[in-house]
Amino acid sequence: MDIQFVGEHLLPGRLGQFFIILSFSSALLATLSYYFATVNNLKSPLSGEFATLSASWKRIGRIAYMLNLVAIVGIGSCLFYIIYNHLFEYHYAWAHSSKTLPVYYIISSFWEGQEGSFWLWTFWQGVLGFVILKRGKSWENSVMTTLMLSQTFLASMLLGVEVFGTRVGSSPFILLRNAIEAPIFARPDYLSLVADGNGLNPLLQNYWMVIHPPTLFMGFASMIIPFAYAIGGLWERRYTEWIKPALPWALYAVMVLGTGIIMGSFWAYEALNFGGFWAWDPVENASVIPWLTLIAGVHVLIAYKNSGHSYFTATFLVFISFILVLYASFLTRSGILGETSVHAFTDLGMFWHLILYTLTFVALGVFMMVSRWKEMPITKKDEETYSREFWLFIGSLVLTIACVQILATTSVPVFNAIFGTKIAPPPNVIEHYNKWQVPFFVIIAIISAFSQFLKYKKTDSRKFFISLSVSLVAAIFITAAVVYITGVYTNAMYMVLTYAAVFSILANGRILGDALKGKWKLAGSAVAHIGFALLLVGALVAAATQKTVSVNTTGIGFGDEFAKSNDPKENIILYKDEPVKMNRYMVTYKGDSTEGPNTYYRVNYKVIDEKTGKVKENFDLFPNAQQNAKMKQIIASPDTRHYLFNDIYTHVSSVPLKEETHTPHEGHSDEENYEKPLTHEVNVGDTIRYRQGFIVVKSLNRSAQIQNIPVASGDIALGMTLEVNEGDKKFTAEPIYLLKSGTPYDFGKNVEEAGLKVRFTNIYPDKDKLELMVYQKPKAEKDWIVLKAIEFPFINLFWGGTIIMVIGFLLSIFRRNKEIKTS
Amino acid sequence: MKKSSIVGIIIIAIAICVIISTYADSSTYGTFTDAKTTDTELHVVGQLNKKKELVYNPQQDANYFAFYMKDNKGLECKVVFNGSKPQDFERSEQIVLTGKMVGNEFHASKILMKCPSKYTKDQIEVKEVSAAPVQTS
Numbered sequence: 018m019d020i021q022f023v024g025e026h027l028l029p030g031r032l033g034q035f036f037i038i039l040s041f042s043s044a045l046l047a048t049l050s051y052y053f054a055t056v057n058n059l060k061s062p063l064s065g066e067f068a069t070l071s072a073s074w075k076r077i078g079r080i081a082y083m084l085n086l087v088a089i090v091g092i093g094s095c096l097f098y099i100i101y102n103h104l105f106e107y108h109y110a111w112a113h114s115s116k117t118l119p120v121y122y123i124i125s126s127f128w129e130g131q132e133g134s135f136w137l138w139t140f141w142q143g144v145l146g147f148v149i150l151k152r153g154k155s156w157e158n159s160v161m162t163t164l165m166l167s168q169t170f171l172a173s174m175l176l177g178v179e180v181f182g183t184r185v186g187s188s189p190f191i192l193l194r195n196a197i198e199a200p201i202f203a204r205p206d207y208l209s210l211v212a213d214g215n216g217l218n219p220l221l222q223n224y225w226m227v228i229h230p231p232t233l234f235m236g237f238a239s240m241i242i243p244f245a246y247a248i249g250g251l252w253e254r255r256y257t258e259w260i261k262p263a264l265p266w267a268l269y270a271v272m273v274l275g276t277g278i279i280m281g282s283f284w285a286y287e288a289l290n291f292g293g294f295w296a297w298d299p300v301e302n303a304s305v306i307p308w309l310t311l312i313a314g315v316h317v318l319i320a321y322k323n324s325g326h327s328y329f330t331a332t333f334l335v336f337i338s339f340i341l342v343l344y345a346s347f348l349t350r351s352g353i354l355g356e357t358s359v360h361a362f363t364d365l366g367m368f369w370h371l372i373l374y375t376l377t378f379v380a381l382g383v384f385m386m387v388s389r390w391k392e393m394p395i396t397k398k399d400e401e402t403y404s405r406e407f408w409l410f411i412g413s414l415v416l417t418i419a420c421v422q423i424l425a426t427t428s429v430p431v432f433n434a435i436f437g438t439k440i441a442p443p444p445n446v447i448e449h450y451n452k453w454q455v456p457f458f459v460i461i462a463i464i465s466a467f468s469q470f471l472k473y474k475k476t477d478s479r480k481f482f483i484s485l486s487v488s489l490v491a492a493i494f495i496t497a498a499v500v501y502i503t504g505v506y507t508n509a510m511y512m513v514l515t516y517a518a519v520f521s522i523l524a525n526g527r528i529l530g531d532a533l534k535g536k537w538k539l540a541g542s543a544v545a546h547i548g549f550a551l552l553l554v555g556a557l558v559a560a561a562t563q564k565t566v567s568v569n570t571t572g573i574g575f576g577d578e579f580a581k582s583n584d585p586k587e588n589i590i591l592y593k594d595e596p597v598k599m600n601r602y603m604v605t606y607k608g609d610s611t612e613g614p615n616t617y618y619r620v621n622y623k624v625i626d627e628k629t630g631k632v633k634e635n636f637d638l639f640p641n642a643q644q645n646a647k648m649k650q651i652i653a654s655p656d657t658r659h660y661l662f663n664d665i666y667t668h669v670s671s672v673p674l675k676e677e678t679h680t681p682h683e684g685h686s687d688e689e690n691y692e693k694p695l696t697h698e699v700n701v702g703d704t705i706r707y708r709q710g711f712i713v714v715k716s717l718n719r720s721a722q723i724q725n726i727p728v729a730s731g732d733i734a735l736g737m738t739l740e741v742n743e744g745d746k747k748f749t750a751e752p753i754y755l756l757k758s759g760t761p762y763d764f765g766k767n768v769e770e771a772g773l774k775v776r777f778t779n780i781y782p783d784k785d786k787l788e789l790m791v792y793q794k795p796k797a798e799k800d801w802i803v804l805k806a807i808e809f810p811f812i813n814l815f816w817g818g819t820i821i822m823v824i825g826f827l828l829s830i831f832r833r834n835k836e837i838k839t840s
Numbered sequence: 841m842k843k844s845s846i847v848g849i850i851i852i853a854i855a856i857c858v859i860i861s862t863y864a865d866s867s868t869y870g871t872f873t874d875a876k877t878t879d880t881e882l883h884v885v886g887q888l889n890k891k892k893e894l895v896y897n898p899q900q901d902a903n904y905f906a907f908y909m910k911d912n913k914g915l916e917c918k919v920v921f922n923g924s925k926p927q928d929f930e931r932s933e934q935i936v937l938t939g940k941m942v943g944n945e946f947h948a949s950k951i952l953m954k955c956p957s958k959y960t961k962d963q964i965e966v967k968e969v970s971a972a973p974v975q976t977s
Contacts, residue, residue: 327844397842398842400842400843407843407844414848418854418855421858421859425858425862440863440866440867440868441882441883442867444938445881453858587903587923588902588903590898671896805924
């Protein structure tokens, strides 16, 4: 008998599932229709039977495409409705959101899971398809065939239906009771037991996570368009025509994907406590590789357009870039990265599905290349050495080689899976990559500088060297200054890279200067190159000279043997309100505050002028951690102080775990938590010192009241009003002394914030003194945090460089777009 | 022959060299027994011995963390990590250490662990921590 479940909302899920099926079938129909539209158009392009047939197929294709877009929007709306209304009967909502999440993080939980991010991808591909539909003109049929084929694959990832016993895709609309087996699902009212969802991973609760995934996936989605143009160009034998319309698209893809990657880097810098903006993590590499290959592709496309050289290389790079996007999604989503990556997804049963997706597009590219090989316009002429096209070609190849290196190391787990080997990644990954990438980028930066001074076809070599020599020489002096100021002189290779980047900035700066005088054409490339060179210098300086400021100088350690081989020690312990000198900062942990699930640790930084003793800088940082006492874990997020020339980046690496509830147990007196008390004989107006501050006896309250105990006429109830001063904080407490029917009692007071307990224990009328006992919490019980702080010098060069580079891409898009219109 | 073809061939040659030396850089997965016989850093996969004590006293030294791990062959060894205790460590199901033997202790420069994630119970979350870089200058 079926159980009638209470309280489930099945409609949005059913509707969503319907839209998924619709999106899959409409995408398939659109692919076929556009295919036949292209094929028939090829048979007779202008008029006649085939032309009419082609037109009707195109009409069907367009309708199917529109249906597909509607279905995609429908899927998104249903899923958002489910998450927004906390319908935890759906696994996706349960697994990725919770009731306490603010609305903007509900948006991030939408794409936390694989299904949501697939949706994002298919949505952007759909939106870009609309642009092709409106403005693609004669390219619509062939480009849309490829695009809709990709849409079909993406839709199939969301299907979640069983075909011949295997589940194809993973639907976001699966019900919790179908996704997980648990005894509670035997109860009809199980939903009332599911109080809340799992919530969003705290690391993703960052504003960058609201906009980074959409941007990144828009970048991924736009990579297909140059690919589709290249396929169309070969398919329809319009070998040279495709390059012009594809070029702005390629630039667009590079710009958006680049922005997305940088946003991810911002997120890593601001939210992850890895201590940096780039960690060469396989997931990061996977998205940067296609970006670099398409940048190389853009350069050879331009070379071909202007000189007729490098046709094959241009087509190949455009092909491989999209294939690498698919490979990236295979790496991150199939679970193959396993133990090498920090933030890869695990397998949702799509391993072979993803391989099929990738291989289909590999096959498509290879087939087109092979079948049109003899007709491709590959020149037999030799390039001039002093020509721009030759160096564009060389630069692109070097960039590709750099990618091969990143790809080779990132793919280690894939090789292990294929060949059954057990190779481990290099022990020091960052060093490994830097060793290879620094020389490559030296060459790339230098080529990006001087090739701007070369002309297509042939350049007068004498003029070329004269115009370059100024920049070459000036760069030496500037490099010397930069190296000196930033302190990267410890490594020869770093100095060479700095020189290359400075040279590139100067050379491209001259081009930009010419551009401002009216030669606008090269402005985009000059700006992009300057941005790229700045990015290189910024990344290099920040990474090479980053300095841990939280060095443990106390010398306390576990044995000298350990300390000898493992210096420097990078974490420092801070006790509450005890200032510690850390580099040029006086750092004090001031306490914590809890806001929602986050605990914020207030850490005060002061810079004190040693001579005058004046406080030059004074600021608080609030690194936070999400505590979960049951799980015995914290998830820490850093806080950063931004200066123009450097950043101070702080995160807690360990904190005392808060107990869920603190119930004093029987048989233990409260005083066991304190050190041995100190007894003072005081009078009104006296001041008593204790470890962290002082107590002032303010007054004596002769009409003190004690809860639940009536004070009879013969009894004495005295309250001692105390003011506890700790740092700049003041607390008041009033311990009470009671003499009831001749028996003395006292009622102590706790001052939790100061870690004190005070008791008014006796009166000595003869001495005119009052007895005050002060209990202090032992030092170790005081609040502490373990802190790590890193200084990143000149990090703004990196961020500034990335922004300038993106502006450069934008300018180039305008220029190349104009070229289509004017031709 | 065309100049670009020559360059192409050179580039391919470099690419092959790059790949080969990339693998020369790579490390191996091994056991504590392997670690005792070599001086180079290697990766050891194993499980935390949850019955034995985890030593981490930030009040004494915020940069010393020690624990006992069993490698996949079942051999147990004391592991010392130069850094703070990774949060969540107790719940780890599997640990991948990078480091080498010093005496009878394995000194880890990096710990990568797999924990059942609170956030997605049917998925596995991977976390990574690195120790302070050993200064060579």
